[in-house]
Every structure is written in structure tokens, then in C-alpha cells.
Amino acid sequence: DAMVIQNPRYQVTQFGKPVTLSCSQTLNHNVMYWYQQKSSQAPKLLFHYYDKDFNNEADTPDNFQSRRPNTSFCFLDIRSPGLGDAAMYLCATKRLVSDTQYFGPGTRLTVL
Amino acid sequence: ELKVEQNPLFLSMQEGKNYTIYCNYSTTSDRLYWYRQDPGKSLESLFVLLSNGAVKQEGRLMASLDTKARLSTLHITAAVHDLSATYFCASAPLNSGYALNFGKGTSLLVTP
Numbered sequence: 001d002a003m004v005i006q007n008p009r010y011q012v013t014q015f016g017k018p019v020t021l022s023c024s025q026t027l028n029h030n031v032m033y034w035y036q037q038k039s040s041q042a043p044k045l046l047f048h049y050y051d052k053d054f055n056n057e058a059d060t061p062d063n064f065q066s067r068r069p070n071t072s073f074c075f076l077d078i079r080s081p082g083l084g085d086a087a088m089y090l091c092a093t094k095r096l097v098s099d100t101q102y103f104g105p106g107t108r109l110t111v112l
Numbered sequence: 113e114l115k116v117e118q119n120p121l122f123l124s125m126q127e128g129k130n131y132t133i134y135c136n137y138s139t140t141s142d143r144l145y146w147y148r149q150d151p152g153k154s155l156e157s158l159f160v161l162l163s164n165g166a167v168k169q170e171g172r173l174m175a176s177l178d179t180k181a182r183l184s185t186l187h188i189t190a191a192v193h194d195l196s197a198t199y200f201c202a203s204a205p206l207n208s209g210y211a212l213n214f215g216k217g218t219s220l221l222v223t224p
Contacts, residue, residue: 033211042200042214043155055211090154092212099143099162101212103155 003027004104006091012110013081021076021107023091032074033101034066035090043090049074050096078109086111114139116203118215125191125222133218135184135201143204144177144184145212148197155200159186191222 005024013019023032031050035043047066048055054066063085065077078085091104115138125131137144146158159168161177161184168175172195174187184201198219202212 035212042216043212045211045213048211092155099160100157101145102157103147106154108152 004091004093004102006089006104006107008107009105010108010110012112013078014112015082016080019078019081019109021078021089021109023074023076023104024072025091025093025102026072027093027095027102028071029093029102030071030096031094032068033092033094034074034076035092037088037090037106039087046076081109081111083111085109114203114205114213116201116213116215118199118201118218121216121218123218123220125188125220127192127222127224128190130190131188133186133188133199133201133220135186135215137182137184137201137203137213137215139203139205139213145202145204146175146184146186147200147202149200149217150197158199188220193222193224196220196222 003026007022033048034046036046037043045057046060046064049068063079067075086109088106088108090106092101094101117136119134144161147155148158149155159175161175164179166177172189177184198217200214200217202214204212
């Protein structure tokens with residue numbers, strides 16, 4: 001059974017055209033994370049939510065925004081994608097008192 | 113600055129051989145994670161190490177943690193081709209909401 005679901009799995013957008021990636025979870029976890037992973041690099045944290053409390057990493061570009069309308073869903077909005085934003089975007093969830101982060105399958109973003 | 117350093121970054125080994133991947137971290141953290149990633153895929157949790165001296169084993173992989181030395185190891189015993197993947201270690205500092213701070217990954221290739 002899928003636990004962390006990301007849609008779409010592949011997204012192609014044009015330079016400067018806004019795009020939204022979605023993540024949903026069936027685990028009822030408090031904490032949700034968005035990571036960016038560029039080719040052959042380690043995943044890099046963009047944001048995380050503890051319930052509705054939003055935490056932005058200091059070096060996350062302003063071009064990236066996030067929304068969490070309820071426990072189950074979290075969105076990543078890229079307002080004006082550049083070529084350098086092409087990457088795999090990984091969503092992860094965790095119960096606050098648990099130790100394991102569960103990753104979704106990722107969305108691979110291509111910017112033309 | 114938070115740092116997680118893995119070595120080696122690339123490892124080619126023959127089937128049946130043993131080898132160890134090292135992970136040094138600079139943060140004060142007693143939580144250390146190992147993940148596996150296959151090409152184009154998401155991250156699969158392998159081990160969560162929560163205390164000094166923790167040792168966990170699954171099949172041909174064994175992970176250990178020395179929090180005093182800020183060192184974790186992932187030991188591979190009698191490697192098989194199916195173990196070919198990229199292995200990431202990650203620390204989870206408390207003050208980051210347990211968001212994962214990843215090393216650069218070790219790309220492992222097991223050859224006949």
C-alpha cells in the first residue's frame with residue numbers, strides 16, 4: 001500500500017512557467033519534508049512542516065514556496081522555474097516521536 | 113556548518129569481497145541514518161542508529177555508530193551484484209526538526 005504519494009512522477013515545464021508538485025500521505029504523520037536532489041548529488045532540504053508550523057531552510061530560494069492545507073497534503077510551488085531547478089523533488093514524512101522518515105517516489109522535474 | 117562526509121564516494125568491488133563505507137558527521141546528533149538509492153528511484157531506509165555503540169544488521173549489510181567519534185560505518189560482507197546502488201548516510205540534528213542532513217553518497221558497483 002502506498003504510504004507517501006507524489007504526483008506527478010514526471011513533470012516537464014517551460015522556463016519561467018509556474019509549476020506545482022504535490023505530496024500526500026496516508027500515515028497521518030505530523031512532519032512533512034521537501035528535499036531537492038540534483039543529478040548525482042545528495043538530497044538537500046528545502047522546507048519542513050511540523051503540523052502547520054512552517055520551517056524554511058536559510059538557503060532555499062524565494063522562488064520556492066510551500067503549502068500544507070491539511071495533515072495529508074503538502075505542495076511545492078516553484079514560481080518561476082529556471083534551468084537550475086531541474087531535479088528530483090522528494091517528499092518525506094515522519095511521526096514526531098518516531099525515528100524513520102518515509103520517502104515518496106519523487107517527482108522528476110525537467111525545465112525546458 | 114553542518115557536515116556529513118562519506119568515503120569513499122565511488123567504490124567498485126568484486127562479488128564475494130568485504131568492504132566498509134565510512135561516514136563522519138560534524139553535528140551534535142545521536143541519530144544516524146543509512147539509505148539506499150537505486151538509479152532514478154527514491155530513497156529506501158536501511159538503518160536507523162540511535163545510540164552510541166548501536167549495531168544493526170540486515171543480510172549482508174551491517175551498520176554501527178560511535179557518537180563520541182561522530183563516526184558511522186556500513187560494512188558489506190560477501191558483496192553480491194544486487195547491492196549495487198548509491199548509499200547515503202545522514203545525520204538528524206535535533207534543532208532542525210530531525211530533518212536529514214545527507215552525505216554526498218557512495219556509489220557502489222559490485223562486479224562479477
